Amino acid sequence: xxxxxxxxxxxxxxxxxxxxxxxxxxxxxxxxxxxxxxxxxxxxxxxxxxxxxxxxxxxxxxxxxxxxxxxxxxxxxxxxxxxxxxxxxxxxxxxxxxxxxxxxxxxxxxxxxxxxxxxxxxxxxxxxxxxxxxxxxxxxxxxxxxxxxxxxxxxxxxxxxxxxxxxxxxxxxxxxxxxxxxxxxxxxxxxxxxxxxxxxxxxxxxxxxxxxxxxxxxxxxxxxxxxxxxxxxxxxxxxxxxxxxxxxx
Amino acid sequence: xxxxxxxxxxxxxxxxxxxxxxxxxxxxxxxxxxxxxxxxxxxxxxxxxxxxxxxxxxxxxxxxxxxxxxxxxxxxxxxxxxxxxxxxxxxxxxxxxxxxxxxxxxxxxxxxxxxxxxxxxxxxxxxxxxxxxxxxxxxxxxxxxxxxxxxxxxxxxxxxxxxxxxxxxxxxxxxxxxxxxxxxxxxxxxxxxxxxxxxxxxxxxxxxxxxxxxxxxxxxxxxxxxxxxxxxxxxxxxxxxxxxxxxxxxxxxxxxxxxxxxx
Numbered sequence: 001x002x003x004x005x006x007x008x009x010x011x012x013x014x015x016x017x018x019x020x021x022x023x024x025x026x027x028x029x030x031x032x033x034x035x036x037x038x039x040x041x042x043x044x045x046x047x048x049x050x051x052x053x054x055x056x057x058x059x060x061x062x063x064x065x066x067x068x069x070x071x072x073x074x075x076x077x078x079x080x081x082x083x084x085x086x087x088x089x090x091x092x093x094x095x096x097x098x099x100x101x102x103x104x105x106x107x108x109x110x111x112x113x114x115x116x117x118x119x120x121x122x123x124x125x126x127x128x129x130x131x132x133x134x135x136x137x138x139x140x141x142x143x144x145x146x147x148x149x150x151x152x153x154x155x156x157x158x159x160x161x162x163x164x165x166x167x168x169x170x171x172x173x174x175x176x177x178x179x180x181x182x183x184x185x186x187x188x189x190x191x192x193x194x195x196x197x198x199x200x201x202x203x204x205x206x207x208x209x210x211x212x213x214x215x216x217x218x219x220x221x222x223x224x225x226x227x228x229x230x231x232x233x234x235x236x237x238x239x240x241x242x243x244x245x246x247x248x249x
Numbered sequence: 250x251x252x253x254x255x256x257x258x259x260x261x262x263x264x265x266x267x268x269x270x271x272x273x274x275x276x277x278x279x280x281x282x283x284x285x286x287x288x289x290x291x292x293x294x295x296x297x298x299x300x301x302x303x304x305x306x307x308x309x310x311x312x313x314x315x316x317x318x319x320x321x322x323x324x325x326x327x328x329x330x331x332x333x334x335x336x337x338x339x340x341x342x343x344x345x346x347x348x349x350x351x352x353x354x355x356x357x358x359x360x361x362x363x364x365x366x367x368x369x370x371x372x373x374x375x376x377x378x379x380x381x382x383x384x385x386x387x388x389x390x391x392x393x394x395x396x397x398x399x400x401x402x403x404x405x406x407x408x409x410x411x412x413x414x415x416x417x418x419x420x421x422x423x424x425x426x427x428x429x430x431x432x433x434x435x436x437x438x439x440x441x442x443x444x445x446x447x448x449x450x451x452x453x454x455x456x457x458x459x460x461x462x463x464x465x466x467x468x469x470x471x472x473x474x475x476x477x478x479x480x481x482x483x484x485x486x487x488x489x490x491x492x493x494x495x496x497x498x499x500x501x502x503x504x505x506x507x508x509x510x511x512x
């Protein structure tokens with residue numbers, strides 16, 4: 001197992017978000033975590049790269065317990081993890097090329113020429129050739145998401161974490177992003193975790209889907225298995241029927 | 250009876266919560282300060298950003314600092330002349346303008362103006378970066394956000410505030426001199442006589458020490474409130490306001506502290 005979360009609890013004040021959340025991501029797979037908005041999907045994902053630390057429980061990446069690492073050790077782990085943020089989180093003051101180059105500058109032996117070449121390769125992979133000199137404010141929502149993905153893959157990470165990669169996009173751009181996620185996995189052989197509440201997107205990109213409900217994984221299985229699941233909570237979510245969720249609660 | 254007792258205790262409860270909140274804020278500021286000191290050896294990260302921040306924090310602040318200093322110098326000269334009204338020799342206008350600009354108005358007015366321009370700018374920029382996850386993104390790219398965002402701003406503030414203050418003070422004195430020549434029928438020699446009368450080189454060192462501390466105050470408080478921003482646009486607005494208010498208050502407290510300890 002490459003990424004493991006064991007019995008993670010996390011609260012913000014009185015709001016207990018995760019209540020024993022456990023997850024095991026297998027090498028090379030794309031695992032989607034679905035659930036309603038505000039249920040704690042992004043909170044769970046941020047634990048993987050140490051942006052949040054659990055109140056209880058353990059988070060393991062590549063055999064290392066994240067919350068026990070020193071700052072330098074944590075940076076080493078982060079160099080192997082690409083993170084695609086919900087709203088791309090591109091740096092406003094930098095061009096797209098500079099955004100992509102930022103992570104590359106932290107790698108020893110990367111010259112300016114090598115960085116330029118790698119930036120071009122990554123932008124080509126997400127079909128944004130020639131966008132190096134544009135600023136994030138000059139990009140559309142879909143282009144920003146693609147640029148965010150390009151920045152995440154620039155350092156050739158072993159793991160890719162996607163936080164709501166298709167939220168707020170039109171159906172066509174959503175399909176484009178989903179195809180990019182599949183293409184990235186096939187070409188770079190990365191292990192991915194995709195946080196989403198878009199079931200069509202989850203069916204397209206994921207090998208397995210886990211549903212987060214009330215702070216724990218309620219269901220875990222393949223796209224076919226989740227579609228055949230009879231749990232009213234799972235059915236209520238995937239069919240968009242709140243009455244089933246309320247009945248189960 | 251119980252309700253009456255509760256309402257009587259309510260102000261104490263609020264006071265207690267406010268004290269706890271303030272103590273927690275000071276503790277978090279201390280945490281950021283200690284992370285900043287720990288990030289200082291990461292020159293590879295902040296070194297290439299320092300010049301840009303010096304330009305933004307220092308060079309870009311020169312026009313507003315000079316504007317304020319010019320009119321302060323003019324008013325100082327006119328008010329000194331009005332106050333003396335024959336009882337005190339007019340060359341004391343030079344003394345008053347010089348001494349007041351160097352010791353007090355140059356550093357403090359520049360510090361207050363820059364707490365608005367620089368402190369608000371830093372808090373708003375870092376606050377926006379916080380709420381749009383850009384600071385989280387920096388961390389995922391294996392950057393220490395304190396080394397990348399905080400250290401160059403604080404160092405730029407410490408280095409550039411004294412330069413801006415010296416420039417502003419010089420321009421303020423020059424404005425006072427020109428006012429004395431044009432509106433008070435004083436000669437340059439009279440003004441200079443007054444200016445030199447009680448001048449001590451220590452006054453300049455005192456102004457530099459004050460402006461160093463103001464630079465540290467404005468930038469560190471701006472970074473702190475920006476870094477700890479929560480929520481969306483409203484959170485950024487709140488952080489920006491707090492940065493300006495708190496740094497202005499600290500500047501005035503420091504002003505009194507330095508006067509009490511160094512003069």
